[in-house]
Amino acid sequence: MNATEKFHLPVDGILKMFNSLPEHHQSRITHTAHQTLTPVLQHPKVSNITKTGMGIIKTVKGCWRQQDGRVGSSRSSSSGNRQVSTDRLPKKRSVDRLELGLTKPRNCHRIVVLGAPKVGKTNILQRFLGKEFQEQYEPTIEDFHRKLFHIRGETYQIDLLDAAAEKDFPAKRRLSILTGDIFLLVFSLDDRDSLNEACELLREIKAAKAKLLKSKHPAKVPAVICGNKSDLDAQRVVRRSEVGTILGEDLPYFETSAKNGTGLESVFRALASLGGLPDETSPSRHQIISIPTYQSLCVRQRGRRGSRTPELGAPCAAVDPLARRPSFSSDLRLVLGSSTKHNKPEKCQIQ
Template sequence: MNATEKFYLPVDGIFEMFNSHTRGSRITHPVPQRTALCAVSQHPKVSNIPKSGMGIVKTVKGRWRQQEKRVVESRSCSANQQVTTERLPKGSVDLLELGLAKPKNCHRIVVLGAPKVGKTNILRQFLGKEFEDKYEPTTEDFHRKLFHIGGKAYQIDLLDAASERNFPAKRRLSILTGDSFLLVFTLDDRESFHEVCQLYDEIKVAKSKIQKFRNPERLTAVICGNKADLEAPRAVRRTEVTEFLGEDVAYFETSAKDGTGLDDAFRALASLGGLPNETNPSRHQLVSILTYQSLCISQRGRGGSRTRGLGAPCAATDPLARRPSFTSDLQLVLKSRNNKPERCHIQ
């Protein structure tokens, strides 16, 4: 009996002291019923606990405090995550509607071409994403990339109009709303090149009608002969491209897989569209959408100052970008020119 008392009584005292420090936490000590009765009648004082027992007390108290600290930190992190979520944009960010960019700094690039030519992966390169081997048919993709260059805000919309291939009216509307065009074919498929030639002519005709040009200016289009990394024999030669599309056409042999020629193609898109060369993916740093918004807001807070060379060029992709409705696109076409066309050129 004495041996049993010497074993259990100090432990019971430890947990009594521990429970007094934890203020009634639900920690119990599994003691046999017979031994527990003995402990009630012959319970030693805390001060009589051996040094080994006090060491256990200190260890348990330390671990308990660490656990409480982790709980507090976890709650703090959850609160911060909730604040961050509340700060995320509620919808797509349109710099023109927000008054953060001038109309001339808002640009739309329309991407056209046959299926499986690599349009999506070229766009992924422009957006700063990685190449994807798996092919999935694109119905319609709309992307928005926002830039902060030299203290000014720029917005580039990218429309991959793959689903409009069999819908001439919808394709015509996309063409009329485009400022620049990226036409893609593959060097190992001659039929895809013929389709690009037809699209090129369609764009020239549509733009000349809506803009009422007597002498149409040079078309702001870049042609990409993609999949230059393939070892298969080429079905289209550079001489044929210039023969069908003209000597002054902006043509580049590219590879969306290893990046060959894309830097030159993106530089040509910027030059033809009147955009800064820093819109080229290799000339700016990608930041989050929240960081970009803070830059624009802080810049506007300086009284509208637009000082050249202010900050390093950076860009962000809009994760909630959605294609504008066809109604709004049609209104944009009709309002974009001072002279309203005699009839609708969409059909």
């Protein structure tokens, strides 16, 4: 192979990478390459040309890293129907304490909230997060929240997924159901159709869980039923006796008002009981702190592990403002992993 062949070999590969970049990156690399190649062409040594090619490759890779960083930071998180750019958020990402091994798997749960539109699911979640009731209704596309707890020296992670709007996407909703550890089914006491929809959802959850476990019988579902809007007594059309007849008597049922808070504490305690979580996870039993304060508290707690008399402190919790729903591939791995505890299916049926 002569010197000319050695010169064109690296350049051919560089051109492929160069053409795949946006125009503003190409102009930047062209300027860098021109400044670097000019003295080389005046002294055409094969070794210098090879080093020049490697230098351009490093420049291309550096631009790719910068481009990937900008793409990652511009991805938006979903909260209701509002898209929030992470460019305006702190230069940090949501921390999944289970993935980092900072919280025991038995202390991490996902609560999936399902129900018809306009029954008050979002406001119930807002109450759990320690926020106020919102009078104005905004349709929810998908809400995902993460609340972190520090109770008696233990850390807990509760993920909340409002998947109600996935009705038109059966496969997506099936996946949401399969990843749920606990379910909150909400209907409105002034809307009989919402009760019927809650009944259909319960059947769907039981069928999905039974299929995952390859059981011939409907699976027992860790769910809580919530009849919301009890404050609208004059418009009430659903009676308590009807709920047991339609949904069964084996699930805990509570009548609530997200507006004035009636009955919500009982709902939150029931959810905690199903997940084996302490009662202090109820909003009235802990103090809300910021994420930096929570992280520093956990660091101090880890530093005292060797102490005989650790300072436990009062129960507290923090809402992660950067929490985003895990990717579908992560959810699929979670589902397949949970199914192997009972069976080893060839594939995960989510449709």
